[in-house]
Amino acid sequence: MSTLVLSRLQFALTTVYHFFFVPLTLGLSILVAILETLYVRTGDEKYKRMTKFWGKLFLINFALGVATGIVQEFQFGMNWSEYSRFVGDVFGAPLAIEGLLAFFLESTFLGIWLFGWEKLPKALHAATIWLVALGSSLSAYWILVANSFMHQPVGYTLNEAAGRAEMTSFGALLGNPHVWYQFPHVLFAGITTAGFFVLGISAYHLIKKSPDSELFRRSFTIAMIFALIGSGTAGFIGHLQGQYVYKIQPMKIAASEAHWETEDPAKFVVVAGIDQQGGRNTWELTVPRALSFLLFNRWSGEVKGLSDIQAQMEQEYGAGYHMPPVAVTFWTFRIMVGAGALMILLALIALYLVWRRKLVRARWFLHLLPFAMILPYLATSSGWILTEMGRQPWIVYGVLRTEDGVSPVSGATVLISLLAFALVYAALMVANIYLMSKYARQVPAAETH
């Protein structure tokens, strides 16, 4: 296999793996901060025990998020050096600022929080976990500023002589409309992840009738609110994001809907067999007019098809194949939306049961929730695969093609690193899941240290 293919595989592996841990860090840091704030406000020791219980799981997850995040900082240079040369003037700044503004905050205050229980006044101690949460969210914003430049390059000019993109407006980079859809979408996905994580584990303890089930009833209620607000908001923003992406990357939307020919009004393809070479669906289940409605909020409106966009891009960027892998984008989109819809439904059922005080008797639902913990992971992973694969064959949309960004290192070299990452990451995942399930099953300790 070529350096390009291997480098893409490795980037996919390291990034999707990294993002197994990020959403939980984003959401759970806020949840733990809320619990500790409740403890400080009420003086109720139960909240302290909950803070420590969920805080422990937060740490087990956080360690892998940080460790795999280091790779993200290095691999642009290692595997994508020509990309780094081309965009460094624009792309490097948000990365450096992420470290300076977010990583330092997150890591330093996590150390203080973890070791500082007996050293700091209560309120100040609670403030440190809020700073960790702030650091995590800031980190997400800055890395997405960088990522958004790849989807919607703004605030730059092409310097032909130097052969690179150069920043002309830092403000435009920060205000990139793309990041202002993407950042809240990711943030609320994180809140959803934390919600379902805590719901699943709390449900487990409520079924087992663990001592102190009061702790898990309270956790359940807070997590239910997280799941509800998170999944609803992430879904709503995701919808707006889809409408927006149609304006800037119509190809990605057409591919994720397997929409081959321009239509007005456009039908929505629910499921289909995709024949990319033939440029058609071999079979499909459709809803008339629905795609127009999804994109324009009315039952008509022209939606450009893949073949027309291909022709249009050939005119604009020259001959070549400009389509992303349609089956991948089509199905990852369906997995993301399907998992998202299921989470909204589950969150609504949870709301109803808590509201009508029927939760403890609804054992079928409590038995279901531990399995639902997988849903946010399915949604976030497929969401990333969708958005990054849907950008192909571009590494910076409309500006630089992926094949022109790869490092001049040998395929064998990248194969070595790919195997090394795969092995080490698999081993660490085993350790992570082992510790997670061990601590998730434990009954929160009575207040000892």
Add this chain to the structure above:
Amino acid sequence: MDLNTLWFILIAVLFTGYFFLEGFDYGVGILMPFLGKDDKGRRLALNAIGPHWDGNEVWVLVAGGATFAAFPHWYATLFSGFYLALLLMLMGLIVRAVALEYRSKDQNPRWRALWDWLIFAGSLLPAFLWGAAFANIVRGVPIDASMHYVGSFWNLLNPYALLGGLVTLSAFILHGALFLSLKTEGALADRARNTAVQLWPAVVLLAVAFLLATYPVTDLFAQRGGLPLVLAVLCAVALLVVGLFLRLRRRGWAFALMGVTIALLVSFLMSGLFPRVMVSSLDPANSLTIYTASSTPYTLKVITIVAAIMVPVVLAYQAWSYWIFRKRLRRDDLLEY
């Protein structure tokens, strides 16, 4: 002073901060399996760096990010050229970060022993590799006219680079021993001090050999009107004074002087490198400089403003975190890790 020079200095400062802070963390990680005679002793060593190691590690991430932002070609050439060496370093950093958090979360002695050795290896690799990397940067590696590294992994394995790696490795172990002797009380602190005393002559020997080898292997001493030579001599002197304070049992001073030694080592290398950022062994004209490798003045201005605001804030809260945990740790203290 132009912004290119400022960012060269800032990156040198970030690496200095990283080597100073993570230097002792790595040293502690390497010494922990040996100095901690039992599980409690090993936990004591790890808890001494417990609140800080994660924040300390960010220094290298920011150094990397700053290199990317200010000198994209430096970042691109260095990281793609030193690919396999960096892969080793990454593996070390990844397993170490996880190991520190996971080792005490299970009682099983085999679980703990496994993670302890991963902490050891994950500390050893970067401690060695950074020295080797900097030695290679100043010695020169094959870089062609289009700023591409055209050598292989084996070009990086030369005696000077290996010596450089041993210098940082041994210096960080000494630094870690001094930190433990300062930060803990009781038998562990005593063992750490004894180790420092025994280790010190080896560090002196390696450092002096490295400084001497720098003369024939590189052109550093011919740069900047001899400033790198002065800094190299000062570095050696500071290291000798570390030995003096060790003998006088002034733990705090010995640790501080070791920090000065590390800062002078980086200053000596970076001042000799300036205004280049990577030396080409093929043709001096191919060397990357702070001007050929840099971002535009606009980008440099943006990150300068952000750094001017944020660096003091970061320094303040990191200093505060050391203040909170200033007390020496004892075996009967509550240990998180």
